Amino acid sequence: MLYLLYGPDTFRSRQKLNDIIARAEALHRDKLSLLKIDLAEEDIDVLERELETPSLFAPLRFVVLNNLTDKEKIKKFEVLAEKLNLSKSKESIVVLYEENPEDKNILIKLVSEKGKVQRFDLLSKTGTVSWVTNFFLNRKIKIDADAILKIAEGIGPDLWRINNECEKLAAWAVNPKTKISTEDVLKLVVFENESNIFAVVDAVLTKNSSKAIYDLETLVTKGEDVTGIFYLLVKQFQNLSQLFALAQKGSLPANAAKILNIHPYAATKLASSLRRWPEKDLKSIFDKLAAYDLAIKTGAQDARLSLTMLASGL
CATH class of the missing domain: 3.40.50.300 (P-loop containing nucleotide triphosphate hydrolases)
Known part of the structure; x- marks a missing residue:
């Protein structure tokens, strides 16, 4: 064929x-x-x-x-x-x-x-709305129609970015009763390619505590709501954990990006962080993420404090 x-x-x-x-x-x-x-x-x-x-x-x-x-x-x-x-x-x-x-x-x-x-042409606005709708339908996650439209209009037809942001929202909406609103999307989704946002994530993944805190405070000073960074980190550590499991079998397979459903470049970049995260450290970070997630959702503490504490403990 x-x-x-x-x-x-x-x-x-x-x-x-x-x-x-x-x-x-x-x-x-x-x-x-x-x-x-x-x-x-x-x-x-x-x-x-x-x-x-x-x-x-x-x-x-x-x-x-x-x-x-x-x-x-x-x-x-x-x-x-x-x-x-x-x-x-x-x-x-x-x-x-x-x-x-x-x-x-x-x-x-x-x-x-x-x-x-x-x-494969870039999707139209209608096609992008349909793609986002199906993403959440397939995961049985509730989301407002206006929230879907905001994602499609705010990001455009770049499905690599849209998929990444939708995965982040899915990681946040773990409670089956949660319905994602436009307000949630505005709080969690990155609509512009803000380098400092990804710099915070990269700094945490490379265990650069001081840089993570510095970049985080830079964003806060600019008035950025950093809640989305927390859930982007959750998704990245989920991917890192899957890569760790694959690596335990001997070596990372050539189709690791396919298994994780992420861009090959993102998989390669994430794989470079593996050596910094032994199994006990991964378990520890997931325990912290779960505790901070609960604290954020119950209002016990905000995302800024949670991220600062997370970065301080690297």
Whole structure:
């Protein structure tokens, strides 16, 4: 089989790629060989060797190709696809994964004649509202229609950011009776790319106590409501805990980002913090987060004090 997935909405194209991989894994289990080739660094010969070398242990080859932009490489790929009859092959699945291919017309024509092509444009406002609505419906979390509209209008069609903010809201709304309001969204969601907000999170993850407190106070001085930072931290530590569990099996799998449903760059950045967080420290931080979460929701203390205490104890 041969696929081309392309377009500016890399969140949905990545989901589609993960779906194709998951279906192949479910059907073939341990008989699947998965390989990713970046053609900005490798030549088509690498793909040819992979597809033509027989294997008794993994008879089905699944290859993801990035950066098939060079015209000479496209021509070589066309010859190889014809030679191996990729359009009808039951031994090989090749996915061309491109954000914005330079010679997209050539690729579209090539793949449409031999396989399947799917373009992922950025969602419209209506499409973004629908995506956010389904996010919370699938998790059985109640949210006001105006709150959904605020998320869609405030962030736009960047589903990587929207997904991150929705995950943060979901971590906050753990009580099944909670209904997320517009006021909650305004308090918790980051609508602008405020570097200091992410600086606080990064400082906590790297156990830089003094920097975390300094950046936190900078935000407070600007009048920023820091409640959203607390729940962003909750989500980040949930992801870190999952990465820790995966790493316990020996090494982080190549599809760690897929498992966590986060951007590959975010997964790589988070993984770099793992060595700073042994199991006992992770358990301790989760105990503190749970206690501070309760304190914030009951009004016993605010998010600023909770974050300051959390950072002070790093």
